[in-house]
Structures are given as structure tokens and as C-alpha cells.
Amino acid sequence: MFQSVKILFLTIVVITIAKSADAAQKCQKKPHHDSFVCVCTEKRCDTIDPLKRTDNDVIQIYESTRAGKRFARRIQKFGYNVKVLYAENRNLTIDRKQKFQEIIGFGGSFSDAASLGIGSLSKKLQHQVLSAYYGKKGIEYSVGRVVIAGSDFSNRPYTYDESPWDWNLVNYSFVEEDTKYKIPQLLLAQELSNIKLKYFASSWAPPAWLKTNNKLNHGGGLHEAPGSIFYKTYAKYLLKFFDGYKAAGIDWWGMTIQNEPATGFDPWFPWNTCAFSPETERDFLKKDLGPTMEAAGYTPENFNIMVLDHNRNLLPAWADKIFKDPEASRYAKGTGVHWYGNAVSSVKIYDDLHALHPDKFIFATEACTSGPDGDRTGLGNWTIGEEYAHDILRDLKHWVTGWTDWNLVLDMVGGPNWVQNYQSAPIIVNAEKNEFYKNPSFYAMGHFSKFLPPKSVRIGILPEIIVNPDSDQFQAGAFERPDGGIVVIIINSRDANQLVTITDTERWTVKINVEPHSFNSLLYY
Structure with missing residues (x-):
């Protein structure tokens, strides 16, 4: 009798422990600003269980x-x-x-700052960060944007080939940010996900020797015109990035032609950029980039090239200029948009673009903001979370197919950033304490990404x-x-x-x- 009771007791204990281990973990709150952050350590981090089907009533x-x-x-x-x-x-x-x-997906960006921030934590916490974003007990992101070489959110300005007039790109090489951080993290995120992730990439600037001002920043575009050796070399430069990551095991969903191309016309623009007008982007796509990518196997059938990748006030004219050209339109699958400047341009612009080109998707490719002065990271700032949530839902109600946040994580000052353009992110890492903090914007993102898997329909x-x-x-x-x-x-x-x-x-x-x-x-x- 005693033995039977003992066995029953042990069975109940084992089942209880198993259920407890599988149950969603609660937030460890730390008050900040007008709300709080959820603190994640090696011992504790909040989760959300996979969604379950329920009875119809x-x-x-x-x-x-x-x-x-x-x-x-x-x-x-x-x-x-x-x-x-x-x-x-x-x-x-x-x-x-x-x-x-139809919904394409939701996600965030593997910038240098994000990948270095993740890498500053212990192996266990690195796993937890990516699990929080891409895992089945996280918010189940389905998208990842990858920065090609450097951006402002890098420790320094750089590209993959700094050797002038290296037309064959023999000196092209990845850096530690790629090999030690971004590629392993992209592979881990895919391993943690239940679905095939949609990875796309964006370039901020070509090598300086390809540009008119011989600088990565302060504006400037490519020398000469599309079809020239400068544009063809840049197309090959971009292809080498995709091929290099693919050889390491990364499958690609798409790319944008150029991050924020209109900033390249500003001679004082402080960080990496390259000028493209809609006409230049159109001609580069049909004469150089499109054919180069297609010849290497990145075809319009399996690879999504997005135009613009800048603010919506440039629409619908920018995208219309490209989509109306049959050759360029064959390569261009959609339009990438950023949220900067939304205060001075109506969301109804997306309705106008969709009416003109209903066969081309609209996809939000970048958004970020900062907290008030003295706390750029926006720790616990609920207002930032509301900005995210309203913008995402507003976009979705006007034909946008998904939404990509900027940096997945940033450090305790909102960087690193080589021009001190510090910002907030849904997750802030504290390398000194080996912990990270989930901001309200993390949960704003999750209320969409967790519940609207790819192929959901508005x-x-x-x-x-x-x-x-x-x-x-x-x-x-x-x-x-x-x-x-x-x-x-x-x-x-x-x-x-x-x-x-x-x-x-x-x-x-x-x-x-x-x-x-x-x-x-x-x-x-």
C-alpha cells in the first residue's frame, strides 16, 4: 500500500514539474518610464505558449x-x-x-549593432534572445532583414572591398560582424523557428571608390550611369554578398535595391548612403542588378526585389515610375517603405499605390524611434509601444503586407552607432549584467507576429x-x-x-x- 502511494506521489510530482517547465513563464517586471520592462536572465525569462485551437463557442x-x-x-x-x-x-x-x-510576415533587422549586442551576452542568453523573437514560445517572427556591410548602426563605416578600381572584386571579403555574429545568428533563428524564415537584405552604401564623392556618407551616387562598369560592378558586389551567405547556409527571400536612396542627394547626410532617383533605380534594376541576380539563380520566381525602401511621401510616383517599365517591372515584386515622415503623409497613399499596381505588394521594411533625451533606449516607454502598434495596424488596413522593425536589439545607450544616432529597440541588452530587457514595443510587435502567421488574410x-x-x-x-x-x-x-x-x-x-x-x-x- 505504502509503495503504491509513493509511486502515485512521484508520478504526480513528475507530471507537475513537466507541466510547470512547459508553462509560459511570467514577466519579471522592472519599472521604467510610464510602464516597465520585462527582465530576462539565464534563470528566468517570460514566454508565451504556442496558440491552441479552442471550441467554437x-x-x-x-x-x-x-x-x-x-x-x-x-x-x-x-x-x-x-x-x-x-x-x-x-x-x-x-x-x-x-x-x-495576404500577410507576408513580421520581423526585425540583423544590423551590426543588433548582432554585436546579441553576441555580447552569454551563449544561453543569446539563445534566449533569438528564441524570444523566432521560437515557438516567443513571438514567432517570420522575417529577418540583414544589413549588407555597414550602416550607421555599426562600430565604423566600412564595405567589403576598399581597394580602388577592383573591378573583379578580388579583394572582396566578409568581416567579423558577418562570420562571427550575423551568419551564426541567422542560422540559429532559422533552427528555432517552426517555419521557413523570409530573409531579405539591404545595402546602405557601395564602396567609396564607386561613388562620385569618394565617401560612404555625405551623399553621392554611383559614377556614370546604369549599364556602365560602375553599376555592373556594384551589382556583382551585391551578388557576392548573397552568394557568400548562401554558401554558409542562409536561404534568401529577397532584397531592397538601396536603403533610403533619396538621402544620397543630401551632401550633409551623416551616415552611409548612395543616391538613386526613381529613374536611376529603374535603369539599374533592368540593366544591371536584375540580370546579374537572375543569371545567378535569384529569379523573379524565387527572389523578391523591392523598390524604394524609403518613406511613403515618395509614393506612389517613385514606384509607379519603375513598375510602368515592363523590363524593370519583371524584376520588381513590391515596394519597401519606412515609417519616417508618416506624420506629414497620409496612410491613404498606400491605397493609391495599390490601385495603380494591385499585383505588387507593399511591405514595411524599417521603423525605429527613440526615448526622450537622457534615455534614448526608451526603457519601459509604453508610448513607443503604442506608436508601433498603431502604425502596424494602420498599415495593414491599407494594403501593407507585413512590418519589419529596425534593430532587433541595442545596447544600454541605444547603439553601437558610429554617428551617435542612438535609438530604442524592442530588446535592450545589458552586457555588464548579462541580462536583457523587453520593452513595450516587443509586445506590440508580438500582438501581430504571434497571431498572424504568413498567408493570413485581412x-x-x-x-x-x-x-x-x-x-x-x-x-x-x-x-x-x-x-x-x-x-x-x-x-x-x-x-x-x-x-x-x-x-x-x-x-x-x-x-x-x-x-x-x-x-x-x-x-x-
Whole structure:
């Protein structure tokens, strides 16, 4: 009898320990600014369990709030009436019959700063950082942007071939940032992911000897014109990057032609750049870059080249100039956009571009910001998280197919950055203490990336516009996942609770409370 009880007790203990080890870990809070960060150490780091299919009569609600929640999960039955005091009322109607764009994915960038920051931690924490982003118990990013050579977020300005007039690029070579940091981290991220990741790359500047000002910064473009030896050498230079990483085991989804090409016309621009006009980009693509990449196996069928990779105020004219050319259009699959300058340009620009070229995708390729003076990293800054969430949802509701953050991680000053352009990132690493901090922007990203896997589709929701599509404090969007689940994402930046009545035209109605200053991802089947 005693032996049986002992065996039963041990069995219960083992099962309990196993369940505990598998359960989502809670946030270790550290107050900062108007909210807090979640501290990750070798012993403890918060996680979010893989999403589960539920019965058809319930809705799963995941909440992150300024006041204290991070991916808090609750389940509510359809038809249950919530009573909330002092709430503003909202009504949303989901229409599955209305189908819009397919989602490509969400992710962040493997800059030098990000990769060096990850590499400054212990091996265990390096694994945890990439697991937090790409793992099944993380926010499940599906996209990674890779910087070709240096950017401002490097320790120094550099390229892969500093030997003037090396037309055959015999002195081309990768640096430690590639071989020791970026490539191993890209391989680990892919290993941790349940899906094939979409890696794309962007160049900030060609070697200085190819440029008119013989400098990596302070503006300047390539010598001569597309079709010349300068442009053809640059195309080969870019190809060598893709081939080198591919030989190391990295599979490529695509590239942008040039990071922020319009900055190259500014003779005072402080960091790496190269000038391209839409006409120059068009001709470079059809005469040099496109044919060079295609001949090496990076074809329009398996490789996605994006134009622009700059602010939306340059649209739709920039992309239209390229897409209207049949030769260039064959190589160009979509448009890359950055969020800088959004305050002076309407999100409706994307509607105009989509109307002109519905066969070309629009994809957000970079965004970052900084905290107030004295705290550029924005530790615990909920407002930055709200900026992320609103911009992502606003974009998705206007034909954008996904969203890529800038640096995956930065250090405690918001770098390294060789021109001191320090910024915030969703994860800030503290190498001295061997720990890292998840900012509110990490959770803002996760409320999209975790719930909207590639091939999800935006569906109808009414009202589409609450007040102003460029400045609403309350937003909602609806999507259908590949597994048939319906996701409703609600961002509430108001100071009051919102009592939201959601009606699915093919199902039933549910009332839920949405807390002030919160990100909410709702999932039902």
C-alpha cells in the first residue's frame, strides 16, 4: 500500500514539474518610464505558449497593458455579457466574405549593432534572445532583414572591398560582424523557428571608390550611369554578398535595391548612403542588378526585389515610375517603405499605390524611434509601444503586407552607432549584467507576429475608420489565419475602458472589455 502511494506521489510530482517547465513563464517586471520592462536572465525569462485551437463557442483574449499585463490570456464564451463601469461603447462587425491582402510576415533587422549586442551576452542568453523573437514560445517572427556591410548602426563605416578600381572584386571579403555574429545568428533563428524564415537584405552604401564623392556618407551616387562598369560592378558586389551567405547556409527571400536612396542627394547626410532617383533605380534594376541576380539563380520566381525602401511621401510616383517599365517591372515584386515622415503623409497613399499596381505588394521594411533625451533606449516607454502598434495596424488596413522593425536589439545607450544616432529597440541588452530587457514595443510587435502567421488574410471589419485613419487612438482590424482561426486586433490608447461589441456575421456576438492603453489580440475558431 505504502509503495503504491509513493509511486502515485512521484508520478504526480513528475507530471507537475513537466507541466510547470512547459508553462509560459511570467514577466519579471522592472519599472521604467510610464510602464516597465520585462527582465530576462539565464534563470528566468517570460514566454508565451504556442496558440491552441479552442471550441467554437469561446474566444481567447490576449492582453498587454500599460498598467501591468503582458500577453495575459483569458477565455470568454460567446454570448456572455460583460458589465463594465465607466466604459465607452464600441461596435465592430466582422465580415469574412470581404478578403484583402495576404500577410507576408513580421520581423526585425540583423544590423551590426543588433548582432554585436546579441553576441555580447552569454551563449544561453543569446539563445534566449533569438528564441524570444523566432521560437515557438516567443513571438514567432517570420522575417529577418540583414544589413549588407555597414550602416550607421555599426562600430565604423566600412564595405567589403576598399581597394580602388577592383573591378573583379578580388579583394572582396566578409568581416567579423558577418562570420562571427550575423551568419551564426541567422542560422540559429532559422533552427528555432517552426517555419521557413523570409530573409531579405539591404545595402546602405557601395564602396567609396564607386561613388562620385569618394565617401560612404555625405551623399553621392554611383559614377556614370546604369549599364556602365560602375553599376555592373556594384551589382556583382551585391551578388557576392548573397552568394557568400548562401554558401554558409542562409536561404534568401529577397532584397531592397538601396536603403533610403533619396538621402544620397543630401551632401550633409551623416551616415552611409548612395543616391538613386526613381529613374536611376529603374535603369539599374533592368540593366544591371536584375540580370546579374537572375543569371545567378535569384529569379523573379524565387527572389523578391523591392523598390524604394524609403518613406511613403515618395509614393506612389517613385514606384509607379519603375513598375510602368515592363523590363524593370519583371524584376520588381513590391515596394519597401519606412515609417519616417508618416506624420506629414497620409496612410491613404498606400491605397493609391495599390490601385495603380494591385499585383505588387507593399511591405514595411524599417521603423525605429527613440526615448526622450537622457534615455534614448526608451526603457519601459509604453508610448513607443503604442506608436508601433498603431502604425502596424494602420498599415495593414491599407494594403501593407507585413512590418519589419529596425534593430532587433541595442545596447544600454541605444547603439553601437558610429554617428551617435542612438535609438530604442524592442530588446535592450545589458552586457555588464548579462541580462536583457523587453520593452513595450516587443509586445506590440508580438500582438501581430504571434497571431498572424504568413498567408493570413485581412478580412472585413466595420467601421473601418473610427475617426481619422492617421491618428486614431482606438483601432481594430480583422484577419483570417491559414488554420481558419479569426484574429481581431484592438489597440486602445485612450484613458478609458472600451466596452466592445463584436459581431461575426457568420457566427454570433460577444461583448468584451478593452482596458485603457492596451494591445489586444483576440482569437476564435
